[in-house]
Amino acid sequence: MDIVNILRDKILNAVNEYAEKKNLKQSINTDIVVVERPKKQQQGDYSTNVAMVLAKALSSKPREIGELIRSRLREEEIVESVSLDGPGFLNITINLEFWNLLISEIMSNKNLYGKFDFGQGRKANLEFVSANPTGPLHLGHVRGAVFGDALSRLLEFVGYRVTKEYYVNDGGAQINVLVRTVYYRYLQKLGEDIDLPDGAYPGDYLLPLAENLIDKFGKKLKDIEEFERDKIIRELSVEYMMKVIKSDLKSLNIGMDNFFSEQKMINSNVIENSINNLKDKGLIYTGTIEAPKGKTYTNWQAREQLLFKSTEFGDDIDRPIKKSDGSWTYFAPDMAYHADKLKRGFDVVIDILGADHSGYVSRLEAVIKAFAEKKVEFEVKLVQLVKLIKNKKVLKMSKRAGDYVLIQDLLEEVSPDVIRFVMLSRNNDVPLDFDIDLMLSKSKDNPVFYVNYAHARIVSVLKRAAELKMWPITGEEDLQKRTTPFIENELALVKKLSEWPNVVKQSAKFHEPHRIAFYLNEVASSFHSLYQSSNAYGQYRFIVEGSPDLCTTRLALASCTQIVIKNGLYLLGIVPLDEMY
RNA sequence: GGCCCCGUAGCUCAGCUGGAUAGAGCAACUGACUUCUAAUCAGUAGGUCGUACGUUCGAAUCGUACCGGGGUCACCA
Structure with a gap:
């Protein structure tokens, strides 16, 4: 029993009746007809703009249509009275008896009250967090995580079949940096007096991992040949970091359905295949792109690169998919990844990204358009920055300085429920101030x-x-x-x-x-x-x-x-x- | 310079995708505890919706331009 629908049906029936009477043949767009709860109490329980928005289509005056609809609405059992006000609003007051019925409806529906089948079993993929396995989660990730999880629950509730997915960037250059950092930490733990190299990940979150390595290998890692050693460290490091991230997510009450590994794609020929697919469509070519205007590059070099013709789908420039050293750019495996999502038959694909990735959006949209073989609803939700505030001061968090508030530390002060509620109390594309003192207040x-x-x-x-x-x-x-x-x-x-x-x-x-x-x-x-x-x-x-x-x-x-x-x-x-x- | 997001009360933000006299919370002020939990409630005050044009019966909402803030712009991810 959805009261808005009951009223809406009645209204649209009356509109059709009116249209027939006037012999109007063309179809009328009724999407713009709104039945809603008005702001003011004097304006009844529900109000509709039907008479005004359809006046033109029905070639009539608002009040004339309004009168007819009014008389039809009054026939409805749940309607107590209807008035025609202002420029042509119909204000509807609901019979008191109805509210009794509503109570019994809620009582019998319980946790199903409000549920309806909007998704109709369509498959939805939500990708979120997807933080690099090179460090623990920060607040920005948490916001994305909480948002993604809530949206998943919501879509599930309205009848979508939802897959929550985490894209693991375990293949790129940043993993090499991780491996190097871990090795230095290992050497430090062995007592060697060395500083971390430039560009390494600071912060001491890798120390436990270095200890693990010592437990496992003693000093032996030093004697292993570099390529082989890196391979060992790489595997253990990624595994360790993902364990940390997963436990952070778990303590926020967030579970993923699927972790999708970039490295696995690189190891197979999935990326080549999808690039070839695009080649066949004439969307891959070798060319040069111009330096962005307005920004001065000291070391810009025009360079022949393998490019994806994303301009074909509304992007500003075509995007490189191979670096000068011949390896893939970040974009290439991500293209293959999105092609894979489509191949898995999702009808709705939603990416939840940090706002610092906004420049990436049109590129992704192009990829979806290039690969989609059926109609796919694709949306990128950008989640804005989170500012952590304590004692009315902004806590600066930078990965580079190793200046970090760990999720676990935060959770010692604030419950996950508070974090979730606060982060979800804001539209995703407005920046968020997260004030710890406020969260603790009762x-x-x-x-x-x-x-x-x-x-x-x-x-x-x-x-x-x-x-x-x-x-x-x-x-x-x-x-x-x-x-x-x-x-x-x-x-x-x-x-x-x-x-x-x-x-x-x-x-x-x-x-x-x-x-x-x-x-x-x-x-x-x-x-x-x-x-x-x-x-x-x-x-x-x-x-x-x-x-x-x-x-x-x-x-x-x-x-x-x-x-x-x-x-x-x-x-x-x-x-x-x-x-x- | 291009693109994306934001600009609404002193502060933090909603505003149901074009509706009626623009709403909450905080802060300020006034009042309510012999309780089913006052960690609450009732009330007062607070606004050129960044600016200017335009679209129409009607604009905080749509369009264009500008102003201000944030983000981002090949060979990082």
Whole structure:
């Protein structure tokens, strides 16, 4: 029972009726017809712009169409009244009885309330984190990780078959740097007095690995021939770093379905194959590209390179796929990787990247267009920078300086749920200030506390009620017993809960989980308000001792609120608290 | 210089993809604890939606130009 759809169907039927009466043959675009909850209470429970947006197509005046639709809407059972206001808005007030039905609907649907089949079983691939296995995760990665995980949960909830994927960059030059750094750390651990070479990874996170090497090989590694030795270290280093990263992800409550190795592609002939595929399409050629204008390069050399004709698909310049030493650029295996995603039959492919990769987007879009054999929905979500703030000061984090806040250290101070909620409370393409002191505060400053507190209060109320042998109503039959109508604050909460399916829909449609975080705050606010006002008037409390009949629907309302909060937090990957401490 | 993102209350941000008198939280001020958890609530105050044109019944939202902030620009990943 989706009220928006009920109203919408009724409205569109009326529109068709009108069109037939006027003998209009051409089809009418009804996508622009919106049925929504208006901002102002005086504007009813729902309002629609239908009369205004379709006036032209129906070659008529807004108020004339409005009148017809109004009379049709009034036939609908759930509609209490309809008014035609302003420039032609139809403001619809819903029958009070309906809100009772909504409560019983939520009670019976429980964690399925708000679910709908938007994806229709289509396969979606979400690639996120994909951090180089050369160091631990930083806050930027965490934001991408949390975002990707939440979006995955959301898409899964609305009927997509989701694969969460991590692309492991274990093949490029940065791995050689890692190997070299690890070897030096190993030598240092053996007591040799040497500094790390230029460009090596600073920070002491590789020290445990060096110790592992000593445990395993003693001094023997030094005697092994360099090529062979690097191979050994490479394998162990990547394995070790991925273990660290995986455990970081796990402690954030994030699990991946698939880790896709770049090195494996390099070892096979997958990359050659996909490049050849493009060659056949005439999209690969040898040529030179010009230096970007406006930026001065001291050592620019025009150079013949193997290029991918990405300009064919809207990119600014064609992109090199081979370096001067003959090895692949980063882009080449990534092309093959994306070709592989398409080959695996995904209908939706979403890449979640840091904003510093924005220049990479049009290139990827070109790759998808070049390889796609069917219609594929491709989107790159860019996640903006995270600033870590403590004592009102920005903590600078640079990999080069080894100046790092480790995820594990952060987690000692802040729970993963807080991190998740804060990071998801913001649109992904706006920078985020992550203030540790605020996260630790136990007040409304800390948004997840506010939502959790509402949840804990509900749990507490229901528990107390159960002790007094009072229970929420469960279904329609019980509702018949209801004698007292909702008071204003209760109604406000019910209506807020009725918005949940639409919140899910919009969040999923636009790939914007932050809408859920905002909505949960509104639900919590509405609940706290009701709780507080009931407190002031004893007879409106959730529990009125000695009057169980008065309480059943109120308890059901509390229970429904709990259901929605729980569902919402679940989609954000957060477990609600039953009590506060 | 090109491309991408941002600019909304003192601060941090929403704004349902074109709707009605632009909304929250924080900070400020006023008030509410014999409680189903005051880690909360009620209220007051706070705005040329960066600027200017344009598109139309209607613009914070769309277009163009400009201003300001951030990111990025072959042989890194």
